[in-house]
Amino acid sequence: MKRRSVLWLPAVLLLLAFLASLAFGEVRLALPEIVQGLRGRGSPLTVTVLREFRLPRSLVGAAVGAALAASGVVMQALFRNALASPGLLGVSSGAALGAVSVLASGMGRTLWTVPLAAIAGAFVSTAAAVVLARKGAGTDRLLLSGIALNALLDAGTAFLLSVTAGRLELNGQILFWLMGGLESRTVEHVIVGFPAIAMACVLLLPLGRALNLVSLGEQTAQSLGVDVRRVRSQLIVLSTVLTALATSVAGIIGFVGLVVPHLLRVLLGPDHRRLLPASMMAGAALTLACDVATRLLPGGLRLGVVTAFVGGPFFLWMLRTLA
Amino acid sequence: MRPSWTIVLCALLGSAAVHASPRRVVSQTVGTDELLLALADPGQIAALSRFARDPAFSVDAKQAAAYPKLERDDAESVIRFQPDLVLAASYTEPETLTLLRRAGVKLIVAEQFESLEDVYSNIRTLGAALGHSDRAGELIRTTRARVIDLARKLNGVKPVRIQDLCDHAGAINVAAEAGLVGHARTPDERLLTWNPEVLIASDNEGPDLVTRLRQVPAYKHLPALRAGRLVVLPGSLLASVTHYRVAAFEALARELHPERFR
Numbered sequence: 072m073k074r075r076s077v078l079w080l081p082a083v084l085l086l087l088a089f090l091a092s093l094a095f096g097e098v099r100l101a102l103p104e105i106v107q108g109l110r111g112r113g114s115p116l117t118v119t120v121l122r123e124f125r126l127p128r129s130l131v132g133a134a135v136g137a138a139l140a141a142s143g144v145v146m147q148a149l150f151r152n153a154l155a156s157p158g159l160l161g162v163s164s165g166a167a168l169g170a171v172s173v174l175a176s177g178m179g180r181t182l183w184t185v186p187l188a189a190i191a192g193a194f195v196s197t198a199a200a201v202v203l204a205r206k207g208a209g210t211d212r213l214l215l216s217g218i219a220l221n222a223l224l225d226a227g228t229a230f231l232l233s234v235t236a237g238r239l240e241l242n243g244q245i246l247f248w249l250m251g252g253l254e255s256r257t258v259e260h261v262i263v264g265f266p267a268i269a270m271a272c273v274l275l276l277p278l279g280r281a282l283n284l285v286s287l288g289e290q291t292a293q294s295l296g297v298d299v300r301r302v303r304s305q306l307i308v309l310s311t312v313l314t315a316l317a318t319s320v321a322g323i324i325g326f327v328g329l330v331v332p333h334l335l336r337v338l339l340g341p342d343h344r345r346l347l348p349a350s351m352m353a354g355a356a357l358t359l360a361c362d363v364a365t366r367l368l369p370g371g372l373r374l375g376v377v378t379a380f381v382g383g384p385f386f387l388w389m390l391r392t393l394a
Numbered sequence: 395m396r397p398s399w400t401i402v403l404c405a406l407l408g409s410a411a412v413h414a415s416p417r418r419v420v421s422q423t424v425g426t427d428e429l430l431l432a433l434a435d436p437g438q439i440a441a442l443s444r445f446a447r448d449p450a451f452s453v454d455a456k457q458a459a460a461y462p463k464l465e466r467d468d469a470e471s472v473i474r475f476q477p478d479l480v481l482a483a484s485y486t487e488p489e490t491l492t493l494l495r496r497a498g499v500k501l502i503v504a505e506q507f508e509s510l511e512d513v514y515s516n517i518r519t520l521g522a523a524l525g526h527s528d529r530a531g532e533l534i535r536t537t538r539a540r541v542i543d544l545a546r547k548l549n550g551v552k553p554v555r556i557q558d559l560c561d562h563a564g565a566i567n568v569a570a571e572a573g574l575v576g577h578a579r580t581p582d583e584r585l586l587t588w589n590p591e592v593l594i595a596s597d598n599e600g601p602d603l604v605t606r607l608r609q610v611p612a613y614k615h616l617p618a619l620r621a622g623r624l625v626v627l628p629g630s631l632l633a634s635v636t637h638y639r640v641a642a643f644e645a646l647a648r649e650l651h652p653e654r655f656r
Contacts, residue, residue: 369465
């Protein structure tokens with residue numbers, strides 16, 4: 072009973088982080104200015120900064136965080152493995168290779184090409200992982216083909232990175248993308264990311280019970296009347312969509328999908344019907360908070376680096392206290 | 395009465411000119427920093443790029459310290475200075491350019507900086523935008539004169555085979571630009587077969603470069619390195635995309651053909 076009440080905590084954190092991400096930045100704004108600016112009043116500078124710069128960034132950040140955390144919950148349940156993360160089947164590596172190919176070929180000068188190439192790369196690589204694992208159709212095979220594929224895709228990205236090493240500005244853009252970030256997100260990124268992620272999250276929420284059963288093991292779930300094959304493919308598709316979209320608009324952001332589900336499992340218990348919505352909110356909150364940190368800390372710090380800096384030690388601490 | 399009329403007229407024209415030309419210019423790249431410092435009135439400069447004060451990249455690092463600099467490269471960091479003109483380059487993040495355009499800021503994006511003619515064209519464009527076409531013309535004239543002067547000095551010299559060790563990625567191969575015989579960077583066995591007479595490196599590589607290169611198998615047998623024929627030039631000059639490139643040519647020529655500069 073007591074655990075249920077904890078669900079309000081991620082909601083409050085998300086609200087606070089969202090407000091903070093609207094409030095902090097290079098341009099200092101007071102609270103009344105922020106409220107007025109969002110309504111389109113006040114100085115042109117304030118309105119531009121809030122509506123054109125910060126609001127898209129906050130919306131994209133929230134969607135990305137929610138998507139990665141939800142995808143992490145699904146992967147950990149599906150593979151019954153504490154180390155499972157959204158990128159397990161090669162989704163993020165595929166997205167990275169897609170985006171980096173476009174950047175390296177010099178086609179990254181428009182706003183749409185990089186996100187779309189990332190989405191394409193993510194789906195192609197996940198499809199490959201599924202097809203390659205098909206014969207055995209077990210979770211283990213899927214996991215192994217994911218690992219092999221990840222290595223292959225990462226090698227491809229590393230190859231492109233080394234080929235472009237002589238072109239400092241191109242190399243910079245690629246690294247920028249590989250380390251993830253929410254700087255200069257535009258309405259286009261909101262359009263690519265936000266509605267589809269929201270829809271995938273809504274479709275995922277009713278699958279909480281199925282996730283509970285699947286996480287007991289395939290045979291147990293089967294004997295309890297779950298169509299494991301169907302549920303598993305639904306979950307893989309939704310998880311892929313979420314990670315692909317998140318990566319396509321913000322680059323590779325690690326640790327959110329790994330840490331958030333674990334943390335909330337400690338707070339809320341293993342019931343996925345609560346774990347899913349709570350992880351989505353907490354993932355969004357963590358991503359936004361880390362993004363605010365990149366704005367307040369000295370320049371040049373990337374979001375993917377901050378999430379790892381925050382997530383890594385936290386995770387280790389959690390392991391020690393729980394063991 | 396006549397002189398006073400002239401003064402009034404000048405004052406009127408002057409204020410009109412000031413209003414027409416931008417008064418708060420923000421430069422987003424080191425290349426445009428150097429052009430802006432060369433062409434603008436100090437009062438026109440609102441902020442310079444993130445690396446403007448870094449001597450590894452900027453020739454004008456000291457001069458740039460007198461102006462505010464961008465803390466980050468994103469759109470909000472730029473708009474904080476409420477610019478009426480922003481200078482960027484083709485390698486600026488496309489998202490940042492889009493956001494700045496949507497904010498209604500006038501943008502000049504330098505697209506080409508491969509050749510000296512590209513540099514002159516950039517100088518001309520910026521000069522016109524700043525209301526200082528005269529200064530732009532003067533800068534181009536003096537730069538052209540320096541190139542001609544250099545060519546005259548080097549007239550008939552025996553070409554020196556050089557190897558550009560410039561690991562500073564994206565740097566222009568100064569040798570090829572200067573019309574001397576040069577090679578692209580390939581530190582491997584082929585280097586031995588080329589057998590360059592002089593090696594060129596950037597000072598951004600740090601001190602003791604010769605000692606360190608002597609430990610690299612591909613380099614240690616090179617006669618040029620054994621004899622210590624290594625020319626170290628400022629990295630900011632080697633990577634320059636502005637009129638300072640001519641200074642790089644001069645520095646290199648001075649090292650390769652000292653007899654012509656006596």
